[in-house]
């Protein structure tokens with residue numbers, strides 16, 4: 303069982319337009335609404351591949367109710383903690399050439415009591431779980447060390463912890479010794495305070511996060527694939543997609559596939575890459591099902607070129 307926590311979930315609205323011109327009125331061609339937030343997507347991907355999971359989310363207002371209805375409609379076991387603030391809506395605008403513009407709301411503050419209630423629920427749900435996955439941005443006012451504190455609780459309960467966060471929340475979590483962190487290229491660069499312009503830069507930055515406390519670093523590099531640095535060493539792979547449709551949620555699919563495959567070494571990296579590439583071939587933040595996943599496109603580089611520049 304893999305438990306996910308999304309403190310700042312969203313209703314993801316994906317709007318297709320012919321062309322987006324800043325400062326003008328644009329008529330949408332179609333709108334699609336998905337339950338969203340990084341932990342929510344990890345649970346959606348796991349369930350789509352028959353891996354048992356529970357999604358713990360906050361839920362506020364009509365949009366929070368809709369989020370829970372959508373998740374339950376998909377058959378996801380969801381434990382929603384009611385909160386006073388409205389659940390946010392994040393908007394993705396997609397143009398026919400595949401260019402994606404994303405606008406994420408900050409979310410509404412959580413009170414101290416609400417945060418304590420969420421912590422109680424997720425610690426309870428995680429009892430006996432193989433992984434607790436804490437993901438995404440924090441609502442305003444939530445202390446940046448929340449993932450670090452949860453990590454200490456989960457670890458002392460014998461539950462492995464994966465963190466997908468950015469900025470101060472990622473830095474604090476790394477110091478708490480999580481089993482796994484999944485930064486993307488920008489998050490990795492921010493965490494180490496220097497640019498990540500090549501595969502070698504990504505490897506060095508991932509090593510640094512391990513030195514600071516993370517057990518395994520799975521660094522996602524968009525179209526350049528991913529770098530895994532764990533106790534066994536460095537593994538690098540790619541899974542090219544010739545016509546990407548939507549990259550939204552690809553990092554969540556990568557993480558879900560990696561965990562589903564045992565979270566260790568080249569086999570898990572290859573599975574994560576296959577799930578990430580499958581997500582990129584699907585519209586909006588649709589998570590891949592078994593039929594969408596092609597393992598034959600994955601390449602694990604036996605002799606990686608560390609000098610390879612990353613796509614700008």
Ligand SMILES: Nc1ncnc2c1ncn2[C@@H]1O[C@H](COP(=O)(O)OP(=O)(O)OP(=O)(O)O)[C@@H](O)[C@H]1O
Pocket residue numbers: 485486487521522523524525526527528541542543546549550551552553554555556574575578579582
């Ligand atoms: N254009 C692409 N072509 C092929 N694979 C891609 C592409 N973009 C993303 N991927 C796959 O998805 C994984 C995650 O992508 P990325 O590094 O952009 O994650 P992310 O920023 O965390 O994404 P998100 O926050 O939207 O879930 C990559 O490691 C790769 O496997």
Ligand SMILES: O=P(O)(O)OC[C@@]1(O)O[C@H](CO)[C@@H](O)[C@@H]1O
Pocket residue numbers: 310312314337338339340343392406437438439440550551552553554587
């Ligand atoms: O604002 P955050 O929490 O950083 O990211 C939220 C989000 O962009 O992440 C998911 C894709 O990874 C989407 O479902 C959701 O809208």
